[in-house]
Amino acid sequence: MPSPQSAGFEVRLEKLAKLREQGIMPYGYRFERTHRAAEVQEWFTELTGKEVRVAGRLMTRRRHGKTQFAHIQDDSGRVQLYLRQDTLGPEPYERLELLDIGDFLGVRGEVFKTRTGEVTVNVLEWVLLAKSLRPLPEKFHGLRDVEARYRQRYLDIMVNPDSRRVFLLRSRIIGLIRRFLDARGFIEVETPVLQPIYGGAAARPFQTFYNVLEQEMFLRISDELYLKRLIVGGIERVYEIGKDFRNEGLDRFHNPEFTQIELYQAYADYSDMMALVEELFRFLALELYGTTEIEFAGRRIDFAKPWHRLRFIEALKERLGVDPLELSDSMLVKVAAGKGIEVQPGTSRAKLLDKLFSDLIQEKLIEPTFVIDHPKETTPLAKPHRLDPRLVERFEPVVCGMEVGNAFSELNDPIEQRQRFEDAVRRNEEFATLDEDYCLALEYGMPPTGGLGLGIDRLVMLFTDQNSIRDVILFPQLKKEK
RNA sequence: GGGCCGUUAGCUCAGUAGGCAGAGCACCUGGUUUUUAACCCGGUGGCCGCAGGUUCGAAUCCUGCACGGCCCA
Secondary structure (H helix, E strand, O other), rough: OOOOOOOOHHHHHHHHHHHOOOOOEOOOOOOOOOOOOOHHHHHHHHHHHOOEEEEEEEEEEEEEOEEEEEEEEEEEEEEEEEEHHHHOOOHHHHHHHHOOHHHEEEEEEEEEEOOOOEEEEEEEEEEEEEEOOOOOOOOOOOOHHHHHHHHOOHHHHHHOOOHHHHHHHHHHHHHHHHHHHOOOOOOOOOOOOOOOOOOOOOOOOOEEEEOOOOOEEOOOOOOOOHHHHHHHHHOOEEEEEEEOOOOOEEEEEOOEEEEEEEEEEEEOHHHHHHHHHHHHHHHHHHHHHHOOOOOOOEEEEEEOOOOOEEHHHHHHHHHHHHOHHHOHHHHHHHHHHHOOOOOOOOHHHHHHHHHHHHHHHHHHHOEEEEEEOHHHHOOEEEEEEOOOOEEEEEEEEEEEEEEEEEEEEEEOOHHHHHHHHHHHHHHHOOOOOOOHHHHHHHHHOOOOEEEEEEHHHHHHHHHHHOOOOHHHOOOOOOOOOO
């Protein structure tokens, strides 16, 4: 972190003082703009010779004695300014010496095209809107240092256009998802982030204390059990986009605080959810890029075609040479070890199966694929498979080896649901809970329901070709600097 | 938790037989009335991540720590 004494700071403070001496307010209140930077370029034909008012941050500057060129940047892009002593007058021109790269300016001027063809504003009048006291990162290379890009994200998006692009796309993607679901009659809701009992996934929660209720609480690890209560209540198509929190690992694909969309549709099953995913991904690609193809990590992925279906058990059976469903827990551990996959003693069968699949198969699934029909014990909230009671009706959408979601035909038999919760708790599975209130809700009756969760961060990674989840999260947590 | 890599000026980076700490950009002085990574002259700027150790001498070698990245668990 730069110190107060660092280069440029003192000099800029002096300029600030001089400006005040000259009666200039270095921090303005407002500025009426007629155009944004990009609009001046875009509408050049109509604007040429006309007066415009634009504002932005001073990003470049080339001085030539009695004239100078500069660029200001606003959120649409940049526009060049041309500043002449004979146009501005001696004092306002001289006062330009008190400006620095990084300052915010508002200008009034005439639009023209320079000899080299760049659309430019010939400035008639300028005002300082905010003085910058810190030197900006280098104009050509931008801000490269990964740690600095995360810790000072404002600098990253200020000077690295690609970073800005990612976050603008993130916003568009979320907007498009809403548009897609709203058009299909889904209702967006908000459910509690602070929950008295966590559930809907197997993950270590963050804990906190709710003073006025004098009660331990958890930050949600999933929205599932609340959204399904709403299905019970008669909201037939419902979704929520929000943060979930899992007090666990942090790597390229995982961030403890992440954004998920969960949606539930009454009278539907997991096949309907597969169709929805196929449509949604095609829609996103078309809206964002005008084609069904995207590029991720150097590969072209086409969402025009239906996704592959890969049965969880059959894929594992082929890879392991034996049917994992027919193996005892201890045999399964041995077979896993034979494939180089070691787990801590006491790891649940569900976790082991999951790990086997992730390590041996999932990372090779490049083409869009639904991994379907998982073993029952992996998924206590999914409905038994209609053709094979050892399995559940579940799928995980996988693209480029990356799991981007999870979906089921939702379990709506309250007796079986309670049994499945109790089994998981009895097997002492990590983070298994029994949500009595949810069981009560199910006892009132829940229609057949298809449910789907999608990791928004990973979705954004996929659609913006980013390698790390931290590159699609504006302010990823880092350790405190000491 | 383990392995590897990184940390040098505001930014981007050089810097090994261990011997005065470097460049470009930015900044400051001067010049320049159509430039655009403007240009020309001159200049300022360093806890070389932190703490120890080895050595006549350490950015450089060794140990530990901090922060970050990648890979593994």
